[in-house]
Amino acid sequence: RATGAEAAATGPAATGREATGRAGAAVHSGEAVASVLAGDVIVTLVADEEFGSLGTMEVLRSFRADAAIVAEPSELCLTLAHRGFAWFEVELTGLAAHGSQPERGVDAIAHAGLVLRALDELRSEIEAAAAHPLLGHGTVRVSTIAGGTDAATVAAACTLTIERRTLPGQSPDQVEAELRALLERLAGNVDGFRFRLSRLVARAAFEADPEWPIVRLLAERATEVLGRRPEVRGEPFWTDAGLLHEAGIPCLVVGVDGGGAHADTEWADAASVDALTEILTRTITDFCA
Template identity: 45%
Template sequence: MELTDLLAALVAADSVNPSLVPGGAGETEVAGVIDGWAREAGLESERLEETPGRPSVLVRARGTGGGRTLLLCGHIDTVNVEGMTDPHTPRIEGERLYGRGAYDMKGGVAAALIAARDASRLGLAGDVVVAAVADEEHASLGVQEALRNVSADAAVVTEPTELELAVAHKGFVWSEIEVTGRSAHGSRPHLGIDAILKMGAVLKELEQLDRSLADRTHPLLGRASVHASQIEGGVELSSYPAQCTLGLERRTLPGEAGPEIEAEIESLLERCRQADSEFQASHRTLLVREPFEIGQEQELVGLVAEAAAEVLPEPPKITGASYWADSAFIAAAGIPTVLFGPGGEGAHAVEEWVSLADTEAVARTLVALAARICA
């Protein structure tokens, strides 16, 4: 099966992430397509499924031995299909393939698989391993499981980068702040402490913090930021609310770590306490996803640029990705990593497509990269 047919088969397999959409199909069907394709192509295929219904697949093009291993990683889950007509019926128009997941990121997965197959015909010493992983759109179960089962000397995450070479992306920290007041009948102000009003001080401090973060910038990623995402509190109109909870998201730049962000929020709450003796609040961190960056002087960056220049009219632009991706986990495991993938449009949107010419160019680039790394 060639690239376009393989991509169409991946898009046709519903793989909506069930952690995002209750009842979502999960990765079982799409993992089956990959497993079947790999065996037919003469590649080794191993299914990982620590979490039932959430399989990932490791496809290995084994080398002759003694060479370096190149890991190609892409996620096989997608977000919801709300508002889409026939999200899982791939449609080709000109050089675009439409369908849920085509761009984010079954195009990149198909390119990686074809590249592994073609690399296997070059008689390279090292292995090319494709990790087609579950659950990137939620908790990244798949990449974490894959990293417990595979080691590599270099990695490319084939998320869509418009054929640019992404060497950094932001991280994020999700936290929750809970302000505690005292409930009382609305007619008895001397007894009540309004937790929602007290949260106002937190919101003002957050706005101030976000303004100050505008000065903290990264040449490829822009500024760090914080925003309030969700707020909840109160029981009924006639009562003072005893509780108000705020969910917030801090987008982080390389160099900003989880503990530093926790301290930032703690000192924000401390300022509220200093200003108001009745202010009572606590906070907890819900999820930390690290930012990612690889030094541009690293060998892998140069090799991908060289490989791409063999395929594209000019060397790829070095860039940062605006989204978070599994690359952070792979880099944290000590494997030099970059992102390089096709162009298109509509990640998480109603109309999604990937460029077939770009997807082909990604596959060719990855083969040229494998020839350099796994020789």
């Protein structure tokens, strides 16, 4: 149970991983209707959804579905879009020299500073572009930076990891080309600027069609359960809905209310777990009847 201010604000809440509430709702709704349906219900409790998504990728190799519901934290709102992402590594190669004679070397850390400045300019361009109605703008940022060997040596190498959050319609190939062009401009204008760009992981953004039958049906059943039309929104984070969408499976995201993601105090509102269970049960019953 939640304690203190959280309990006062939210009422009864189950502490522990918020995913437990979503998983429980999915399992209970599937059990409740499995014996009376004409169609099949596949409940998957997958691992690795926050990195390589190996669980969902394996599911997609083994099963096909007419529709999917992804239970991620949405506060019982309907998530019809979320950003994608791409992680890149940039290796800058300089030339080591004694710190007393820096003119004899090529400082890879100084070149990293030029990359940071260029990324600031790219960020301004991203924010000046037209905003997505549910997602706003994409983002770009440096996640890690490492370089140099000691205080008395000009850095011969510096490595940056860069995260680019993307919008629907922006492919990993497009944002990689954008980043490569930025680095090539620096290489053409700065003596000794040498780089190697690698794509680490990339996932496309997701956007549902509000007219898909699964979206319309779940919205109707959520309205019945909640007594109000659920809010439609987009999320800045990525979910496995992106993979399902790429595989041609109509889907949307809906999940419980809660907070404290990834913290020791992560929690889910108990009433929202009950509501999600009922919403899923009614939706599955009608979709697979």
